[in-house]
Amino acid sequence: xxxxxxxxxxxxxxLVGGWASADVTLNGAGxxxxxxxxxxxxxxxxxxxxxxxxxxxxxxxGAGIKAISEGTVDFGASDSPMKDEQxxxxxxxxxxxxxxxxxxxxxxxxxxxxxxxxxxTGPVLxxxxxxxxTKWNDPKIAQAxxxxxxxxxxxxVVHRSDGSGTTAIFTDYLSKVSPEWKAGxxxxxxxxxxxxxxxxxxxxxxxxxxVQQTKGAIGYVELIYAMSNNISFGAxxxxxxxxxxxxxxxxxxxxxxLQDIPxxxxxSITDAEGDGAYPISGLTWILAxxxxxxxxxxxxxxxxxxxxxxxxxxxAAGQHYAPxxxxxxxxxxxxxxxxxxxx
Amino acid sequence: xxxNVMTSPVGEMSGTRQTAVPRMxxxxxxxxxxxxxxxxxxxxxxxxxxxxxxxxxxxxxxxxPSLRAFGLRFLFNSEWQPNAEIGEDYGALPFIYGTLxxxxxxxxxxxxxxxxxxxxxxxxxxxxxxxxxxxxxxILATIPSIVFGVWAFFVLVxxxxxxxxxxxxxxxxxxxxxxxxxPLGIGLLAGTLVLAVMILPMIxxxxxxxxxxxPSSYREAALGLGATRWEMIRLAVLPPARSGLIGACILxxxxxxxxxxxxxxxxxxxxxxxxSLFEPASTISSVVASNFGEAGGDNALxxxxxxxxxxxxxxxxxxxxxxxxxxIRRFAGDKAVIA
Numbered sequence: 001x002x003x004x005x006x007x008x009x010x011x012x013x014x015l016v017g018g019w020a021s022a023d024v025t026l027n028g029a030g031x032x033x034x035x036x037x038x039x040x041x042x043x044x045x046x047x048x049x050x051x052x053x054x055x056x057x058x059x060x061x062g063a064g065i066k067a068i069s070e071g072t073v074d075f076g077a078s079d080s081p082m083k084d085e086q087x088x089x090x091x092x093x094x095x096x097x098x099x100x101x102x103x104x105x106x107x108x109x110x111x112x113x114x115x116x117x118x119x120x121t122g123p124v125l126x127x128x129x130x131x132x133x134t135k136w137n138d139p140k141i142a143q144a145x146x147x148x149x150x151x152x153x154x155x156x157v158v159h160r161s162d163g164s165g166t167t168a169i170f171t172d173y174l175s176k177v178s179p180e181w182k183a184g185x186x187x188x189x190x191x192x193x194x195x196x197x198x199x200x201x202x203x204x205x206x207x208x209x210x211v212q213q214t215k216g217a218i219g220y221v222e223l224i225y226a227m228s229n230n231i232s233f234g235a236x237x238x239x240x241x242x243x244x245x246x247x248x249x250x251x252x253x254x255x256x257x258l259q260d261i262p263x264x265x266x267x268s269i270t271d272a273e274g275d276g277a278y279p280i281s282g283l284t285w286i287l288a289x290x291x292x293x294x295x296x297x298x299x300x301x302x303x304x305x306x307x308x309x310x311x312x313x314x315x316a317a318g319q320h321y322a323p324x325x326x327x328x329x330x331x332x333x334x335x336x337x338x339x340x341x342x343x
Numbered sequence: 344x345x346x347n348v349m350t351s352p353v354g355e356m357s358g359t360r361q362t363a364v365p366r367m368x369x370x371x372x373x374x375x376x377x378x379x380x381x382x383x384x385x386x387x388x389x390x391x392x393x394x395x396x397x398x399x400x401x402x403x404x405x406x407x408p409s410l411r412a413f414g415l416r417f418l419f420n421s422e423w424q425p426n427a428e429i430g431e432d433y434g435a436l437p438f439i440y441g442t443l444x445x446x447x448x449x450x451x452x453x454x455x456x457x458x459x460x461x462x463x464x465x466x467x468x469x470x471x472x473x474x475x476x477x478x479x480x481x482i483l484a485t486i487p488s489i490v491f492g493v494w495a496f497f498v499l500v501x502x503x504x505x506x507x508x509x510x511x512x513x514x515x516x517x518x519x520x521x522x523x524x525x526p527l528g529i530g531l532l533a534g535t536l537v538l539a540v541m542i543l544p545m546i547x548x549x550x551x552x553x554x555x556x557x558p559s560s561y562r563e564a565a566l567g568l569g570a571t572r573w574e575m576i577r578l579a580v581l582p583p584a585r586s587g588l589i590g591a592c593i594l595x596x597x598x599x600x601x602x603x604x605x606x607x608x609x610x611x612x613x614x615x616x617x618x619s620l621f622e623p624a625s626t627i628s629s630v631v632a633s634n635f636g637e638a639g640g641d642n643a644l645x646x647x648x649x650x651x652x653x654x655x656x657x658x659x660x661x662x663x664x665x666x667x668x669x670x671i672r673r674f675a676g677d678k679a680v681i682a
Contacts, residue, residue, distance in 0.1 A: 032636075059636050060635075060636025060637045061636075061637055062636055062637035062638050063635075063636045063637070083641050085641070086641070154525065156525060156527060161607060161612035161625075161629070161630075161633050162633035162634060162636075162637070163633070163634045163635075163636060163637025163638060164637060165637075183429075184429075185426070185429075186426040186428055186429055187426075188425055188426055188642070189637040190425050190634055190637060191425065191426060192422075192423060192424045192425065192426065193613075197525060198613065199527065199529055199611040199612065199613055199623045200611060200612030200613060200623075200625075201608070201612070202604075202607050202608060202612075202633055206608060209496065209497075210529065213496075213497075213500065213501070213528075214527055214528075214529075
């Protein structure tokens with residue numbers, strides 16, 4: 001009822017104003033992780049195409065999935081792909097997933113006297129966050145860090161208190177490398193943190209500041225956040241056994257080295273194979289209905305997505321996001337092509 | 344009081360309570376403009392009522408799945424398991440504990456100080472600077488909570504850790520449950536202290552109004568009977584202002600219960616009940632605010648559970664207000680100067 005009313009109102013307003021035919025406005029909402037990137041995309045794209053107006057609201061992945069499912073936005077955005085049941089429940093039919101950029105999640109810590117980047121293996125990181133390793137001088141940590149003197153300090157685990165795509169990627173990775181984590185905690189944008197010593201802090205800066213203020217603390221933040229704030233972070237051992245520090249190249253490599261990529265591109269790229277792949281990496285997606293009911297909007301959205309996944313990718317590095325690997329592009333463009341715009 | 348003002352025109356219009364003469368006069372006066380004005384203010388009066396009904400209705404409808412799934416157990420359950428594969432399970436107890444503990448403690452800390460400041464400003468401090476100080480306190484009340492949060496995080500937390508916790512634990516040891524906890528500074532005490540600082544200006548400015556309303560003749564009478572200044576304050580100023588002072592505390596408690604950002608930055612956000620000032624805890628408003636956006640997904644019961652938490656918070660503020668009304672009526676009665 002209300003939606004219908006709003007639609008009628010908008011339509012009549014558009015008729016009165018006479019601007020409907022010339023200008024198109026797209027409204028999107030969702031993940032906060034890529035929000036700075038999307039704002040940059042939008043800024044550049046609307047400079048090239050001034051007749052297009054795009055709004056993006058950073059409300060969180062869960063809220064983005066909800067918004068597109070209920071049809072209150074023209075596109076949604078999420079850091080984790082929608083489940084089959086969620087797509088089935090959406091009001092406007094099938095939803096396609098278009099990856100836009102990539103990001104990594106890095107462990108940060110505050111240990112007195114340790115300035116060298118530490119090495120972590122997946123199982124050790126999982127054991128720390130499970131609360132099974134409680135001291136920094138635990139032999140399991142020392143094993144991967146020969147030559148570093150680790151103190152007898154208690155570990156305080158700092159995690160995100162708000163639901164977040166960063167947590168989703170991080171816990172997805174821990175679930176892959178630790179059966180105990182998978183069975184007891186699992187993956188998600190918020191989980192039940194098992195470590196006795198754990199505390200929650202809001203947002204990336206909350207986690208980073210809490211870690212910096214607390215001796216013996218370990219936390220996780222987005223790679224872009226750590227890089228733009230010059231926070232040093234640990235290297236992770238990847239599936240090939242190599243210790244890899246997160247960078248735009250190593251994050252891109254995580255998606256580049258994937259072998260069997262499903263056509264619908266709903267993939268997790270944590271713990272990826274390949275020597276140079278950073279293991280705690282993730283894609284972020286724009287969500288759009290395959291059947292676009294509004295021809296003008298649908299056409300604009302397809303053009304925007306084409307630009308984002310091709311020319312727009314050159315903007316990623318400047319914003320500290322990793323661009324999509326070239327190998328992924330054919331499948332991405334096939335997905336965009338599958339969007340039907342009714343005439 | 345307000346109820347009478349609202350309903351009397353209705354009564355007069357329908358003529359049930361009024362005699363014929365004023366009705367005639369009224370009819371003469373009620374021209375079209377008056378009628379329209381009456382209709383407007385009457386519908387304006389309905390708005391808050393409708394809003395409350397809508398608000399509660401939506402909260403109940405939104406929390407229905409959780410109410411059905413968990414029932415009363417929700418109130419006493421300490422679990423918060425947002426994983427559908429393991430089995431979703433949600434409970435409110437640690438959040439209720441964190442909210443009540445931090446808010447009530449904050450009030451206990453801030454109320455004596457706040458009322459003391461108000462008494463001092465009105466009864467003791469006679470300089471012309473008084474107005475300026477009262478003005479500054481009101482400015483303090485308008486500072487956004489995120490500013491308090493940042494201050495609390497960078498100043499209060501290290502102070503709690505090195506200035507309070509270290510000494511308290513050195514004296515009492517870590518055996519006593521109330522003082523247990525890792526040396527983080529983040530936890531219930533930090534949350535309580537930031538709340539106390541935030542509600543202090545509110546208590547001061549409302550108490551000051553209440554004390555100002557006490558007629559000077561009361562003070563003069565007390566002083567005339569040979570009372571000292573302290574006796575005058577105790578016997579002639581505080582009792583008649585009591586209902587206003589209680590009102591100040593209740594409003595402050597209401598703000599403390601609903602405060603989100605500043606608390607979430609320093610309380611540690613862990614849903615545990617550890618009965619210690621130095622252990623992390625979590626509050627209802629912070630868990631709702633920080634998890635709402637991502638609560639969809641495959642967790643069917645998470646959003647309803649968060650909505651139910653909001654409903655519980657609403658019920659808590661309602662109870663606080665009812666208790667306040669009871670207290671004011673009980674203790675102030677007819678002696679109250681300020682109703």
